[in-house]
Amino acid sequence: MINIQSVSHSIQGQTILSDISLSLPKGKLSALIGPNGAGKSTLLSLIARLHALQHGVITVDGLDVSKTPSRTLARKLAILSQSNTLASRLTVRDLVSFGRFPHHNGRPGAEDKNKVDEAIAALGLGEIAHRFLDEISGGQRQKAFVAMAYAQDTDYLLLDEPLNNLDMKSARALMQTLHELSEQSGKTIVVVLHEINYAALYADWIVGLRDGKLIANGPTHDILTSETIETIFDFEAEIHQIGDQKLVMHYR
Amino acid sequence: MTKGWLIAIALLLTGIVASLFVGAIDLDMNSFSRSGEGLNLLVVSRIPRTLAVLLTGASLAVAGVIMQMIVANRFVEPMTAGAGSTAALGVLLISFLLPGASIFIKMACACVTSLLGTMVFLAMVRRLPPHQPLLVPLVGIAYGGVVSALVTFIAFQADLLQYLETWFLGEFSGILQGRYELLWLAGVLMLLAYVIADQFAILGLGQSVSVNLGLNYHQIVRLGLVIVSLISAVTVVTVGIIPFVGLVVPNIVSRWLGDNLRRTLPVTAMMGGGLVLLSDLVGRLVRHPFEIPAATIFGVLGALLFLWLLYFPPKSKGVACLRDKERAR
Numbered sequence: 001m002i003n004i005q006s007v008s009h010s011i012q013g014q015t016i017l018s019d020i021s022l023s024l025p026k027g028k029l030s031a032l033i034g035p036n037g038a039g040k041s042t043l044l045s046l047i048a049r050l051h052a053l054q055h056g057v058i059t060v061d062g063l064d065v066s067k068t069p070s071r072t073l074a075r076k077l078a079i080l081s082q083s084n085t086l087a088s089r090l091t092v093r094d095l096v097s098f099g100r101f102p103h104h105n106g107r108p109g110a111e112d113k114n115k116v117d118e119a120i121a122a123l124g125l126g127e128i129a130h131r132f133l134d135e136i137s138g139g140q141r142q143k144a145f146v147a148m149a150y151a152q153d154t155d156y157l158l159l160d161e162p163l164n165n166l167d168m169k170s171a172r173a174l175m176q177t178l179h180e181l182s183e184q185s186g187k188t189i190v191v192v193l194h195e196i197n198y199a200a201l202y203a204d205w206i207v208g209l210r211d212g213k214l215i216a217n218g219p220t221h222d223i224l225t226s227e228t229i230e231t232i233f234d235f236e237a238e239i240h241q242i243g244d245q246k247l248v249m250h251y252r
Numbered sequence: 253m254t255k256g257w258l259i260a261i262a263l264l265l266t267g268i269v270a271s272l273f274v275g276a277i278d279l280d281m282n283s284f285s286r287s288g289e290g291l292n293l294l295v296v297s298r299i300p301r302t303l304a305v306l307l308t309g310a311s312l313a314v315a316g317v318i319m320q321m322i323v324a325n326r327f328v329e330p331m332t333a334g335a336g337s338t339a340a341l342g343v344l345l346i347s348f349l350l351p352g353a354s355i356f357i358k359m360a361c362a363c364v365t366s367l368l369g370t371m372v373f374l375a376m377v378r379r380l381p382p383h384q385p386l387l388v389p390l391v392g393i394a395y396g397g398v399v400s401a402l403v404t405f406i407a408f409q410a411d412l413l414q415y416l417e418t419w420f421l422g423e424f425s426g427i428l429q430g431r432y433e434l435l436w437l438a439g440v441l442m443l444l445a446y447v448i449a450d451q452f453a454i455l456g457l458g459q460s461v462s463v464n465l466g467l468n469y470h471q472i473v474r475l476g477l478v479i480v481s482l483i484s485a486v487t488v489v490t491v492g493i494i495p496f497v498g499l500v501v502p503n504i505v506s507r508w509l510g511d512n513l514r515r516t517l518p519v520t521a522m523m524g525g526g527l528v529l530l531s532d533l534v535g536r537l538v539r540h541p542f543e544i545p546a547a548t549i550f551g552v553l554g555a556l557l558f559l560w561l562l563y564f565p566p567k568s569k570g571v572a573c574l575r576d577k578e579r580a581r
Contacts (some may be wrong), residue, residue, distance in 0.1 A: 060430040074466025081460040087385070088456040089513035096455055102466040106450040106514075132510060152465070241535050 002047060002188065003155065007056030009042055009057055009212075017212045020056070023203065029182040029189045029201035031220075034163045034209035034232055040192045043209070047190070048079035051141050060156055074102035077156035080151040082164070086133060092144045093129045096120055099151030119151035122177055124230045146174065150181075152234040156188045157181070163198065175202045196248045200224055209234040224248065265499040265527045271302040272532060276541040298430045304432040305424055305532045305546070306525040308487050309497055311438035313524025314445055314517065315483040316498020316503075317368075320474045321456035321513075323377050326506070329498030332372065333392030335484035337399040337495040338369025340419040343489055344403055348410045355489065359434055362485035370481045374473075423491035423545030424532050425546060434490050438483045442521060445479055449513040452476060454483065456511060478490055494547045496554030497524055527553065 002024040009017040017039045024030045032040045045051050047058055058065045060077055078099070090098075096119050099111040114225045120129050123143045133141050142165045149157060159178075163171045179202050181187045193199050199206055199220065205221040207233075208216035216223050216234050224246040229237045237250045272294060273279050279290050280296070330336060330398040341366030343358050350357065373395055380387045407413045418426075432446070445452065451472050454462050462469045487524070501524045509516045531549035538544055 043335055045460070048464060050463050069465065070468065073467040074464065079460075080466050081464075086457065087455065088321070089506050090453075090510055090512060094510065094512040098450075098461075098465065101450060101454060108449070186289070 001061065002190070003059045004047070005034060005057045006044075007043070007046060007058060007144065009039075009051070009054050010045060011042075012164070015212055017046075019216050020209075020212075022207060022214060022217045024074060024188065025192060026061075026188050027186045028120075029179060029191065029202060030205040030207060031203035032190060032192045032207050033194075033196055033210065034200055034215070035234070037211075038209040039212040040209055041160050043167070044160050044190065044192060045081070046178075048077060048158055049072070050079065050081070052146065069115070071102060076150070076154055078152040078154045079157065079158040079161055080145055080149045080160060082160040089132055089134060091130055091132055092125055092140075092147075093120065095131075095133060095144050096125075096147045096151050098154075099148040102152065113141060115151050115153055120148040122150055123147040133234065139170055142166060143170065143174070154187075156190075158190045160192045161194065162191060163193065163195065171198070186236040200246055200248060210234075213235065221246065259266075260526070264522060264526050265530075265531065267526060269305075270307065270533055271454050271580065272298045272347050274536050281347035286399035288425055292487055297427075299433050299534075300397070301424050301427045302529070304427045304491060305529050306436040307439050308424075308494065309489055309523035309528025310525040311435075311442050311483045312487060312494060312497040312528075313520045314442045314499035314532075315480045316524075317502040317517065317520055318445060319379065319480050321511075322451045322473055322476045322480075323386050323388055324456055324458055325377075326503060327386065327499070327501075328392050329494045329496070330480050332396050333389075333495050334369045334373045334396045334399055335481050336488055336495070337403060337485055338381045339363075339366035339481070339485040339488040340416075340493070341365050341399060341403045342485070344407055344410075344412065346414070347408070347412060347415065347533060355434070356548075359485060359489045362489050365484055366485040366488075367478065370477050370484075374477065388562055389532075389554045399401060410442070417492075419488050419492050421545050422487070422494035422547035423535070424491055424542070425543045425545075427491070434486050438486045441479045441483055446517050448472070448475075449517050453511060454511040468556055481559055492547065493546075494528065494550055496550060497528060497556070500554045500557045500561070504557065507561065526544060533545065 002018055006020050007017060007020045008015070020043065032044065034040050036177050042051070046053055047060065047065065049070065053066045060073070063073065063076065065073060074244065093116065097116050099119065100108055100115060104112050120126055123146055125140070125143055126145055128136055128140060133144060142162065146159070146162055149159065161173060164172060175198055178189050178191065182189050203220050204217065206216065206220050207214070208223065208228065210232050216228050224239055226237055229248060235250070240247050240249050275298065277293060279293055310403040312331065319328055319330050319333070320326055326532055342362035346353050346361040348356050372393060376387050376395065380391065404416065407416050427545065451467055454465055454467055455472055460467055502520055503521045505516050505523060509519060528546060528550060531553055532546040535544040535546050535549045
């Protein structure tokens, strides 16, 4: 379980998050939604100790992220950040292999190699594993970074807008992979999503932020009401039901 | 790959043998039979010189990669980004304040100023906008230029101008047994860099990825800074500044093999040693029996290589495109 207690954060005097308290269920796929500038990425990077906590406490599986050694956390939680521009030239396989670093500290063994192969296969990167990252498309590069997080093989996986640059088929495949990881391997997954219908279809839990404040927090089915969507995003949206699946009609 | 390695090693060995036999004094089989004169020449001058060249070239190339990983920018290298000129500042200050200081004291002083100088450079780079990568080398060149100007001014005031060239213009003609051994420290630092090569490679992926993988980011950055500035200081004190090695060699290797340092660092070191050896040999031969500094020759060689790098796309890309086209058919 990820437990967030009265977390506030400001950057250069500007409030990004104010007094957020919530828990994200273990072994489930949670979606973080909200308009641009709502503080979703900041919240995610605070959970992953990429920034120092200013106020409040965050624990992952009972481990306080600001006190637990970084090495220990690296085997517990992986994050895929949003901007992945690279100065280095690496092959897809090299990059994915770095995901194993917290486990082997520079001396990879057979198990590490297997995990890397598994990650490459899971993201369908076998064909381009030997190619350099600066020679493949943005979407393929995005998948390579997801594969790196996959290879890190942590119980908790945080992904900041992983669907960026992905075509429809790849986006769908990635959401299915994430869903399987939580369903079958019991991993706790937190994803920042912009397309709310991906959250509607794949997420078990939804957290809605707006202007740094917590607006909604609960099971997907409860959050998907036109009132809640309107408070989060500030527009009217119809909710349609197809079978027992709710969908948000927000395209027009 | 193995064939490439064999060719590279053969070329390097040829260079080493040539370096042992080229110089102002002829060395041939006769001189060995004559009262051990030849052997003496080898032990006192040619072997130390060859080792000095190899250690300098290899360690400067390695220092270049590490610096590029620290600032996550391909276009910097310690010698032009202030590490070299601040090391010269250190030696100059100590020569001025303590004229009789031993070479170890001089080097210690150069290490301290070079470390401070590199830290100042890093602090400046951290404040630059991340989406403007070309600002980093520009700031480096300007910073190095300002420090060099300061060094020249102090040397002028203290009437020490004639010494400046020994630090600013790297060359190996003065290398004799007993006057290059400090360079082994650079060799040791290179090995240390290889031991934690993975961590430097991860550093190059940026702070977020490093922290995510459990790296102690700031500690590795500090360690890298120490390695870079010590290598710079040691080479400046013993042979002088050789620019561009740390820029050109890592870029060629990166284009060719990528940046998985565990795999590429040995290649970088070998190529650095080999190219500086080539420059030194050319410098010895062009105006035989006089010499042209290796730094000058490398300046020309490095500029040509850099132009080649800029105008010719990496080979593997061409190969990959070709494969894609074939697949498409």
